[in-house]
Amino acid sequence: MTRLPSGGRIDRTAHLKVTFDGRMLPAFQGDTLASAMLAEGVCVVGRSFKYHRPRGVFSAGVEEPGAMVHLRHGDRREPNVRATVTEAFDGLVATGQNAWPDVRFDIGAVSNVLSPFLSAGFYYKTFIGPLKDSTKFWMLCETFIRKAAGMGRGSYLSDPDRYEKRTLFCDVLVVGGGAAGLSAALAAGRAGADVVLVEQDTALGGAILSDPVGGASDKWLTAVRAELEALSNVRILTRTTAIGAYDGDTFALIERVSDHLAVPEAHEVRQTYWQVHAPNCVMATGALERPLVFGGNDKPGVMLAGALRTYLHRYAVVPGQKIILATNNDSPYQTAIDLAGIGASVTVVDLRAQVADDLIARLQEAGVALRLGQGVVQATGWQTIKAAKIAPVDENGRANGAPTKIPADLIAISGGWAPVVHLWSQRFGRPVYSSDGDVFVAPDDPNCPIQPAGLSAAAASIEGVIAQGFDKGQAAAAASGATSPTGKAPESFETGAFWQANHARQWAILTASGKPKGKAFVDFQHDVKLSDIDQAHLEGYISVEHLKRYSTLGMATDQGKTSNINALSRLADLRSRPMAEVGTTTFRPPFTPVAMGAMVGHEHGRHFRPTRLTPIHHWHVEQNAELTEAGAWMRPWYYPKAGEDLQQAYIREAAHVRTHVGMIDVSTLGKIAVQGPDAAEFLNRIYVNGWKTLAIGRLRYGVMLREDGFVMDDGATARLGENDYFMSTTTANAAKVLSKMEFLLQTAWRDLRVHVTSVTDQWAAIAVAGPNARSLLSDVSDADLSKDALPNNHFTQARIDGVDVRIHRMSYSGELAYEVYVPAGYGQHVWQVIHDAGPPHNLLPYGTESMGALRIEKGHVAGPEIEGRTTLKDLGLEGFASSKKPFVGSVLRKRPVLEDPARPILVGLEIEGKTGAKPGALLFAETGKTEGHGEGWVSSTTYSPALGRYIAMGLLKNGAQRNGELVRIVDFVGDLTLTAKVVSHHFFDPEGVRQNG
């Protein structure tokens, strides 16, 4: 056991059951999974990506490269979870990943033996270049490589948890709840700004939480936190990570609302994705510790010195008893003293030849051994550290003396600190190198909306951190107009472990030959060794961007948080260039991995997109209609009788309409009010045909083109009044047509006094079709629907059961037909009235499938024909085009390529046999080769009850000259070939006797 009997920020009265690979890990409230593992002596937590080397807990935060596990199980199993930031909860179940049978004994570790062959660029060199047909070979190998290498496995089960997205506006966003962020929030809050303070940890405090409990820093934290919590204008979000900064002063936050629970509470979300709009941001994101690089530095038992301090003071865990603290700066010294204070054997191995006298004195007083000018050349052991080989080193980190082997079970390392500048970089590009501290920082720019503060700005003292945070918070508030007096910044406090004071540049400990002793890792997660960087450089990858991609450095879930700076340093050394010249790669969101569910929020399943329902929808549902999606709409597809399938039902319904009467809900048609004194002129320009002569009370079919001459949409427009027209569009194109018209009115045709407004929601529409349509509607309405009173393409006002309606005489089915337009709130009532009056007339409702069958029989074009590639001429609609006026598309429709007589044009196809064709099937001549894209395609197809056979519409080259010719319909997908005779697409009642009757 390495849990101290007292201390830490854990609640020892709250015992939690936590398991890892079936092993019980006693834990307390306040633990992380990693601290529970360390407390129980778990050394091997995971296996590395490529070589399957054992990996332990390396850090205590989001930068963790190795301690990744599967968390939970079943449909809540989550891969690649960092044990270091996973809060322990009662019932936590974690298992190892990327290992078989388990992380302690992993067969995949054999790849470690093969590592000399698996260096940088191995895949590219081996599987892509040298072989003929390399791509196929690569695809084959990839299967095996992916099984051998990789990380965790996601669940294929549906995520049972709920997520949400929220929008948040504030004056000042403070990212980071450490000393700098707290000071910034305090200043901005006191100034009266609307402040949001975000902290990714479970509690405010940042590095203060890694200080001894009850010390000066705790008192400081308690006072500042209390004041912040009392400010109503400061909103504090803990367990919340700022993952991205975007243009428009927009930030993305992920709040882990329920991740600290076994399952979210009832109705609670698991995570919230916050989209924050903040014109001013203080980035107080701290710094991440850099590792030292030496042989075996990836082994379990090697960890960052700052992490060791966190485990000691926050979790009361001491992960070793014989501890070596290897460093190139002052920051671990206080930790060494603290460790010695609880009885550990501690040796500080410092690459620097000299350190301050007071530090030496304090170490001596605490009983800590000190080796100056020395470095750890190699860590020995496999699944645990057994010893460290230590040697004197020169100013370049090269051993220049014989190594000494010191027994050790823990090596804590500190190669300095790297400011976290990710958010700034995501918006503004590459940070700049500062030789003062050997760090990359955001350039100083007082006008930048993201202002770094504290360690993220490389502040050199705790006094500086507090003062800088406070000043930046005050400035951010002032920029948003909040200028109430802020008073003084909080007093500073003593901290023994701070930043990278007196940092030296050595970070890799090499042998005299300049090579590491054994495998020395730079990127612990992607198994990128120092030698891989050397090799990439040798092969010409001298740009940091190329190096990254060739070696996969910094590309895994940790995004190189512990590796980037060391890799850049190595590249700078190899190129003999200063760091500033080598530069760094670009930081991109997200800062830490994000659950896909959080980005989806509510917008999945039935909320993936909104659904549109007609005013008569629930009647269809009550009648057990099968529904189908038509864009966003739900429409009745067919109304099955007992035992009927789709085929039987639609044939029955279509036949019924031809012989009796049917009614169908056509409320989904686009409906647009076109109003204004120039409405007729407007329609004249929009439609290909003329509109200036349309009388009030009449309606007309119209076709509109795109500017490029292709057909865009069709529909009927009625003239309701002097300045009022009622346009209908296809269901699919309603929004597009409205948008197009509005665009033209606001840009090209600003001279026209016309308004267009969607009235699709205002009107329900009921089509009544069939020989008995007139008698039925005459029974229920007060209108004179006789042929003379209401000929085709006319409309009349009428009343049905006290409801004012408009009855349009028009036909889509080719039958005697009417469309009844009803104010939507009365839609279902009028539908019911008509339906109830139906029995004497043998009325049945019919669905979209039979509606399609009827329109194909009649030869009307619809979406499958108006699909963006067809012209008026292609569709046989050329006769509608006026030659007396210009209209949208009138010029470009005359392009030679669109006038080519060989273009496929609309034809009818009478199919032989008892099998129908599939839309999209290709047309080929009766004889000849079946190659290429054929001579045309099938657009619409149905069984025709009226003709007693399968028919189709299609577009066929030279179709006008091929009447009577046999063609083959080839469905390559369904592996089916049919024979059909080319005929007119007006299959049924071509003279229009029925619809005009």
Place this chain on the structure above:
Amino acid sequence: MVEIASPLTRKAQPGTFGAADQPGVILGTRPLRGLSQIAGWSDFEDAARPVLKAMRLPGLGDYRSAQRTEKVTAWRIAPDKMLLEGAGDLSGYASDALAVLDLGHARAVVTLGGPDARAVLSGAIALDTRETAFSAGCYLQTAIQHVGVVIQCIDAESFEIFVPATWSESIWDFLFATALRCGVLVKGTS
């Protein structure tokens, strides 16, 4: 007289749902008191004057604040367009200079209230719903799930959302799902 059917009748069934002993959100609906659009062109102000005068409205108004009289609420939704609820039949005012359109069946009204109402709004729209930015009397033209809506702030904890009728059930469901974690009290039609 046939009653106008609300598209939200099936949704607005009273009950308590979701978390919390004390529901943070109250969802409901109310009948639309007629809705008309008047639209004009460059001379819109002159053309609209007779309507405004009849409705006792001082002018066209701005794009963020609704104008309200005892019976009428008016929203300036575009430089040359206004929506008026409760104005009755305005067709008599139609002219070459003024287009009048009845939209009395085209919208459904979702009422959203309670201490967490603003939180629900922040989950539904990407605009600033803080009281400092969206106070009583203000309205927003925005979109919920890409469906255009007008949201009227009645008071600190009450809002009315005017939703296109055919989308209204779906938008209700989305708001309901967003509100569940706060606890939802569904009122009937008010």
